[in-house]
Amino acid sequence: MFTGIFKDTSVRILITFMIVLCVLSSLVLPDWMQNNFMYGLSRGLAILGLMLLWRTNLVSFGHALYYGFGAYAVALCQKYFGITDILLRFAIAVIAAGILGFCLGFILRKYREIFFAMLSLAFSMVLYGLLAKAEFLGSTDGMSISPSTLLGMELTRQYLFYLITFFVICAAISIQAYLRSTLGHLTTAIQDNEIRVEYLGYSVQKAIHIKYVMSACLAGGAGGLMAASLGQVDPDSMVNWNVSGELVFITIMSGWGNILAPFIGAIIFEFIRTYAFEWAPQAWAAIVGGTLLAIIFFFPGGIWSVIEKVFNYGKKKNVK
Amino acid sequence: MSNDTVLKASDLNKSFSGIIAAKDINVSINQGEIVGIIGANGAGKTVFVNMITGYLKPTSGKIEFLGEDITGIEPRNATHIGLCRSFQISQVFMTMSVKQNLMIAMSLSKKNGKALLDPIADDEISKECDKILELYKILDQSNNIVSTLSQGIRKLLDIAMAVVGNPKVILLDEPTSGVSVEEKFGIMDIVIAALKQTETSVLFVEHDMEIVERYVDRVIAFYQGEIICDAPPKEALSDKKVIEYVLGH
Ligand SMILES: Nc1ncnc2c1ncn2[C@@H]1O[C@H](COP(=O)(O)OP(=O)(O)OP(=O)(O)O)[C@@H](O)[C@H]1O
Numbered sequence: 399m400f401t402g403i404f405k406d407t408s409v410r411i412l413i414t415f416m417i418v419l420c421v422l423s424s425l426v427l428p429d430w431m432q433n434n435f436m437y438g439l440s441r442g443l444a445i446l447g448l449m450l451l452w453r454t455n456l457v458s459f460g461h462a463l464y465y466g467f468g469a470y471a472v473a474l475c476q477k478y479f480g481i482t483d484i485l486l487r488f489a490i491a492v493i494a495a496g497i498l499g500f501c502l503g504f505i506l507r508k509y510r511e512i513f514f515a516m517l518s519l520a521f522s523m524v525l526y527g528l529l530a531k532a533e534f535l536g537s538t539d540g541m542s543i544s545p546s547t548l549l550g551m552e553l554t555r556q557y558l559f560y561l562i563t564f565f566v567i568c569a570a571i572s573i574q575a576y577l578r579s580t581l582g583h584l585t586t587a588i589q590d591n592e593i594r595v596e597y598l599g600y601s602v603q604k605a606i607h608i609k610y611v612m613s614a615c616l617a618g619g620a621g622g623l624m625a626a627s628l629g630q631v632d633p634d635s636m637v638n639w640n641v642s643g644e645l646v647f648i649t650i651m652s653g654w655g656n657i658l659a660p661f662i663g664a665i666i667f668e669f670i671r672t673y674a675f676e677w678a679p680q681a682w683a684a685i686v687g688g689t690l691l692a693i694i695f696f697f698p699g700g701i702w703s704v705i706e707k708v709f710n711y712g713k714k715k716n717v718k
Numbered sequence: 719m720s721n722d723t724v725l726k727a728s729d730l731n732k733s734f735s736g737i738i739a740a741k742d743i744n745v746s747i748n749q750g751e752i753v754g755i756i757g758a759n760g761a762g763k764t765v766f767v768n769m770i771t772g773y774l775k776p777t778s779g780k781i782e783f784l785g786e787d788i789t790g791i792e793p794r795n796a797t798h799i800g801l802c803r804s805f806q807i808s809q810v811f812m813t814m815s816v817k818q819n820l821m822i823a824m825s826l827s828k829k830n831g832k833a834l835l836d837p838i839a840d841d842e843i844s845k846e847c848d849k850i851l852e853l854y855k856i857l858d859q860s861n862n863i864v865s866t867l868s869q870g871i872r873k874l875l876d877i878a879m880a881v882v883g884n885p886k887v888i889l890l891d892e893p894t895s896g897v898s899v900e901e902k903f904g905i906m907d908i909v910i911a912a913l914k915q916t917e918t919s920v921l922f923v924e925h926d927m928e929i930v931e932r933y934v935d936r937v938i939a940f941y942q943g944e945i946i947c948d949a950p951p952k953e954a955l956s957d958k959k960v961i962e963y964v965l966g967h
């Protein structure tokens with residue numbers, strides 16, 4: 399599955415980008431920026447999952463279900479088993495969300511378009527309702543998460559950031575390996591023509607199910623890392639419908655052209671939000687909405703298409 | 719069932735809320751046979767193809783393939799056992815290139831399980847695809863996106879995608895519809911020559927009697943869901959019922 403993956407251009411660009419990000423943020427950039435990177439990269443994992451689904455023309459308006467599920471899995475394991483190790487936290491979040499995605503996948507894989515979107519939303523609202531009512535989970539106040547450790551040692555924020563970057567690289571490489579595989583190509587084929595895929599001998603529902611579980615794992619991992627970096631989980635900022643909306647928003651903003659796109663999109667989103675809050679606290683929603691409108695109108699391929707254009711332009715100039 | 723029989727349908731019936739689309743259909747097809755299916759619009763030809771390949775379940779009756787009961791099989795399993803088809807309206811991946819289309823088909827027919835996670839860009843598969851594209855005379859279109867190509871090329875690609883699984887029986891639903899008159903014979907020459915090499919039994923639906931006469935060993939004529947004639951082409955095309963209900967003069 400992974401043979402020759404490091405020769406892949408997208409993977410090389412991804413790794414370079416992440417290393418540059420780490421170096422810059424540890425040497426020159428202020429701390430608050432590092433926080434934005436950390437949140438952006440974590441959330442980017444969930445966006446990567448949505449991008450996968452989008453490639454099959456499926457939009458989930460309820461991915462906060464897995465995002466929140468991963469985050470709460472981390473919180474619960476801390477509360478009941480005292481687990482604070484970041485490796486375990488990430489693994490638990492991914493696996494918990496993956497199992498939930500596997501179960502719900504049996505239902506969701508039968509639906510398409512708006513039915514898929516709304517059914518996803520419905521499931522996430524059920525979880526929201528349960529969490530908001532559950533007192534042992536802190537109901538609407540949520541729970542606090544203690545700082546992460548690594549193999550028994552305390553972890554500074556700097557190192558937490560490096561680790562998150564590392565998780566992101568691993569996840570994105572796995573997704574790239576999947577996308578270049580036969581199964582990965584099938585998923586674009588499905589959005590093109592389901593009947594043909596069936597007649598080629600592969601179950602469309604199975605292919606969608608596999609993809610759905612992958613996207614659930616990614617969203618769960620994102621939630622787990624977000625919980626660890628925010629130090630807090632609560633239903634409103636993790637599971638509510640507006641969180642799902644935000645994820646879809648960033649997905650459209652990022653574009654689906656490349657595995658790096660979701661992370662760039664998510665980081666840019668963090669910055670837009672920070673600045674909008676600072677300069678126009680009353681109007682930040684309008685600013686964010688306006689940005690999306692601008693992107694849909696002028697760059698329907700998302701931020702990634704802009705980056706591609708800029709680079710291709712540079713290349714052509716060099717050739718001359 | 720004789721030794722040569724690959725496909726056998728017995729007493730197939732299909733109705734859609736009152737409309738009878740297939741009535742008491744009994745057919746058996748031998749290995750390597752080339753059969754033309756004719757009939758006016760709405761006669762039930764596509765319904766027959768759909769039932770055989772599992773897209774539609776017959777209301778009653780039985781379908782056997784190589785001696786095994788396959789009534790109501792899932793389309794993907796029909797493909798696995800060597801029963802493939804092409805479509806009246808070509809079903810190809812419009813947003814991809816010709817080569818990508820065929821690579822996906824080829825890769826799915828050769829790999830399963832974990833191997834499906836290996837990169838699709840495999841030298842061996844790529845070479846084999848080129849061979850098939852050459853056989854179907856569309857190698858020069860290899861890198862073009864399908865949505866930009868003519869009906870004729872799409873039809874050829876559609877058939878090529880069905881053939882990569884090395885079917886025992888292939889059903890072609892109107893392989894030359896939507897194709898210009900000049901292209902028609904060219905396409906059929908390519909397809910029939912390719913399929914004869916592998917002793918595949920071919921059933922193809924066709925409205926053009928010139929094509930039927932030229933290529934088939936046997937003609938099956940449908941009228942209102944029933945088979946009204948099953949005979950060699952000369953005999954069939956001069957049959958009274960066929961002339962009245964199919965040829966319309
Ligand atoms: N899914 C369906 N639901 C309801 N009726 C159907 C369905 N499929 C086919 N029919 C009906 O069954 C009859 C046979 O249709 P079929 O598509 O087999 O015709 P055909 O011989 O392939 O015609 P053509 O030459 O136009 O392709 C028609 O009356 C059609 O309306």
Ligand SMILES: [Mg+2]
Binds near residue numbers: 763765806891
């Ligand atoms: Mg038809």
